[in-house]
Amino acid sequence: MFLNAIMLAGIGAVAVPILIHLLNKRKFQRVQWAAMRFLRVSIEQNQRRIRVEDILLLVLRCLILAVLALALARPVIRAAGASGWFGQAKVTAVIALDNSYSMSQTDGVKSRLDRAKDAAEQVVNTLPSGSAVAVLLASDVAAGLIPEPTYDLNLARQMLRGAPLSHRGTDLLPAVKKSIETLAGRPSLRKEVFVITDGQLAGWRQLGEIRRLLEEHKGDIRCYLILAGEEEERNxxxxxxxxxxxxxxxxxxxxxxxxxxxxxxxxxxxxxxxxxxxxxxxxxxxxxxxxxxxxxxxxxxxxxxxxxxxxxxxxxxxxxxxxxxxxRTVAVRAVRELRVLLVDGDVGREPRESETFFLRHALQPVPPAERENFFVKVRTITAAEVEAARFDDYEVVGLCNVTDLSDTTVAALEQYLRRGGGLMFFPGDAANVSFYNEQLHQKRGILPAAMGRAVGDAASQERFAVLSAKAVDHPIVSIWSDPAAGSLASARFYKAFELVLGSRAAATRPAGDGEAGGVSVVARFADGVPAIVARDWGQGRVVQFASTADTAWNDLGARAGIFVPLVNRTVGWLIARQDATLNIRVGEKFVRRVEAELAGRDAIIQRPGDAGEKVRDSRRIEMIDGHPHVQYEQTDLGGAYEISYGIDAKPALKFAAQPDASESSLQSLSAEQLRQLGEVATVARWTGPGPLEEAIEKQRVGTELWPMLAWLALGLAATETLLAQWFSRSK
CATH class of the missing domain: 2.60.40.10 (Immunoglobulins)
Known part of the structure; x- marks a missing residue:
């Protein structure tokens, strides 16, 4: 076979010297001249010799062109014994080195990554002179240490020795796919992919697709799966x-x-x-x-x-x-003061009858003497005072059985949420259902749900609804997944509005859809009807309850063991919108909006484990959607990252990256899965320090003939030159 078969067209150049020979062939014209008889004898004696010399030179010139064309076409012999006669063919290889966090596992002497590096160096040592190799780091992404094959094998060894460990998860499909893409279409007899990993099952979730890819390219790309390290029993x-x-x-x-x-x-x-x-x-x-x-x-x-x-x-x-x-590390922002504004729609005749009585006590669950110094500062106003209030002075606003709001107040509420505020909404007998459904739900999308009919009788305590104890996936109620925290189902609801999701009319959607996020159900009643719903809106958040904040329709407020943590977790979730990005997955890009005066400055990022080192990353704070943001994408390590806005400045911001816990699993590829991989790849387990050369080299068969043909063409050219000079000498 030929690696550059198109160059076989060059054999047609053989016709060139033949044409030149024919065009330059002497043509004789008969002329009667008496002296010719003296030359005829000499010409007849040399004619046969000259013809033989010309034909010999013509043949040599044709052979030179034909052999050169064959050499450029790169013919190969795949016979097993060819390497012994003609030497080994050059290899174009890709080494995909697993550097996911399971590779940090040690046997007490070396980590799996160190052993994988040793195996990779042995692979490089097996490559014949003139071979090329690319090096990829394989985790849940394929990162190129040497993205394109290089002939500098010493560089490959150097890059392998310095390959860093990451805390990313494992998915070997991207690495296998990139390896095949790197080799596909390259004119090489031997194209090889070496996947060096620990054989952890989590990395082979897409085993079927990997097998399909390897099977599809099995004819021209040989794959080696090298399993480094030994299995562990405890973790x-x-x-x-x-x-x-x-x-x-x-x-x-x-x-x-x-x-x-x-x-x-x-x-x-x-x-x-x-x-x-x-x-x-x-x-x-x-x-x-x-x-x-x-x-x-x-x-x-x-x-x-x-x-x-x-x-x-x-x-x-x-x-x-x-x-x-x-x-494992998480980042948390501690606040010295949290300001909450409660709007009371029905103050009652005595404090306990106030709509906000239980809310105030839940937000400040300390003795009266300590409330002055408690970090949550609560201010209560009436519905008549709400228009004069400055929402931006508070982190959270609570509307409790408020009849309705003026257009000015609604506009101020929109701006407040747009800038990152939090809103709690509690209904009641005084609430104008039509107003809230039309203005805050349908028109602006602030309320996550429309209020349907009010179900139940607050005057009768014989029939009541309870919250479901099962649906506790939302962060606000996730604490109740632990039975020791009590049960949400202990509270009784005698009356509540039906919260209707997805009820916004198509004609009114555009007004709020640009800033209204998706709706999530925080808690449901036992019959599955939503009891608490939430959504993001602008940079802020909204939580909507189906029943009242006081005990007029339920006894939730009287159950401090449930109500206090529920209210505090609700407020915590409302103010956590900006802090939601403080904790990310390893490999995820960190993005956070920062103060306007920081625009255009450089952020200095210290990575986990870099404490005391002078080398740090820096990123320019850039504008995104008109606001300054700091961004950082090199989050390959789990732990805390610190950001400062000057070389010697103290950290102004911290965030944390958490690795994928599935990487901790000790489960490895089964014998059946290894057998399936063995059908499309050469599988070898290597624990060191034994050599890999023999296992790899015995798989290599065939060689290229172009070097021999090139030398042959050179020899023919030299012979033709010498003969041409010899034949043209004076006779």
Whole structure:
């Protein structure tokens, strides 16, 4: 076969010397001349010799052109013994090195990544002289260390030795696809892909597609799957860390839930867990008595943040052989003061009859003497005073059984939400249902749902509805997924509006759809009807309740064990819109809106583990949709990232990246899956330090003939030159 078959057309050039020979062939004209008889004898003697010399030179020139055309077409022999006669053919290879966080697992001596690097170097050592190799880092994306094949094999070795570990998950399909795309169409006899990984099952979720790709290119690309490292029997990992409290006030006990999972095959006992703040020593420690194989257990901590601003909270386990999952970090913003404005639509005759009585106490669940210094500051106004209020002075506004709002107030409310405010809406007997449905729901999309008919009888306590204890997926109510937190179903609702979702008329949608986000159901009644709904609007958020804030229609406010955390978590969720990006997945791009005066400046980013080092990343703060934003995309490591706005400035912002917990699983490819891969690739398990050369080189067969043909063409050209000079000498 020929690698550049199109060059075979060059054989047609053989006709050129033949044409030249024919065109230059002597033509004789008979002339009667007496002296010719003396020359005839000499010509007849040399004629045969000259003809032979011309034909010989013509043949050599034709052969030179034919051999050159064949050399340029790059003929190959695929016979197994050809390499021994003609030498090994050059290889164009791609090495895909798994650097996901499961590769941090060690055997006590070396990590899987270190062993994979050793295997990759041995692969480079097997490449014949003149070969080219590209190097990719494979995780859930394919990143090019050397994106295009290079002939500098020493550079490839150097890049492999310095390949960094990431905390990304594993999906090997992008790496396999990019490897094949890199080699496809390249004129090389041997094209090889080396996927060097740990064989973790999580990385082969798209095994069927990988097999299809390899099968499709099996004829011209050979794939090697090298499994580096040994399987491990035990592993504990922190699978989740979350701020489970509603509000993060300075010097207040904050509830953090740490979930520990046993990924091993044996029971784990007396598991020590600690929590620390901003990289300091642990402030609290706890012990989980036992965790069965494959199970998860949670433990709660209540640290206090001593200062206002951004903090990194880290949970840790005792180290094991997979260090990447022994810690997990979240970022939290502590506030020194949170201002809430409550608009009371029915103040009542005494304080307890006020619409906002239970809300005020839930927001300030401390003795009266301590309310002055409590971080949540609550101001209550009547519906008549709402038009004069400045919403922007408050983080959260609550409308409680307010009849309606003036056009001026509605416009101010829109601007407030657009700039990031939070709104709680509670209905009641005084609320003008038509106004809220038409103006705040249909026209502007501020309220997530329309209010339908009011169901129930507040005067009768014989019949009531309860909240479902099962639907607790929303962050506001997720705390009740733990039975120890109590049950939402204990509260009784005697009367409530039916919240109708998706009821906005098509003609009125454009007015609010540009800023109204999707609707989420926070909680449902036991019959499935929504009881609390929420949505993002502009830069702010809205939570809408189906029943009242006081006890006129329900007894929720009287159940402090449910109402206090529900209100605080609602307020916490409302103000968390801007802080929602503080915690991202590893590999996700961080984007956050910052103060206007920072536009055009440089943000200095310190990555996890870089404390004390002088080398830091920087990013220019750019305008997005008319507002300055800081962006950072190099989030390949789990942990806390610190952002400052000057070389020596203190961190002004912290965010955290969390890795994919599925990477902690010890489950590997099964024997059947390895057999399936063996049908389209050469599978080898390598634990070191044995050589890989023999396993790879015995798979390589065939060689290219163009070097031999090039030398032959050169020899023919030299011969033709010498003969031409010899034949043209004086006789």
């Amino acid at each position: 504990l990992g922190i699978s989740d860390l979350r701020f489970a409290g509603g509000l993060a006030g300075v010097d207040q006990p904050l509830r953090f839930e740490v979930q520990v999972t046993n990924y091993g095959r044996t029971e784990a006992r007396d598991v020590k867990v600690s929590i620390s703040l901003d990289g300091d020593l642990p402030v609290e420690e706890g012990v989980i008595s036992s965790i069965a194989p494959g199970e998860s257990r949670s433990i709660w901590f209540f640290p206090r943040l001593r200062s206002e601003g951004f903090h990194a909270v880290t949970a840790r386990l005792a180290g094991d052989r997979l260090p990447a999952d022994d810690s």
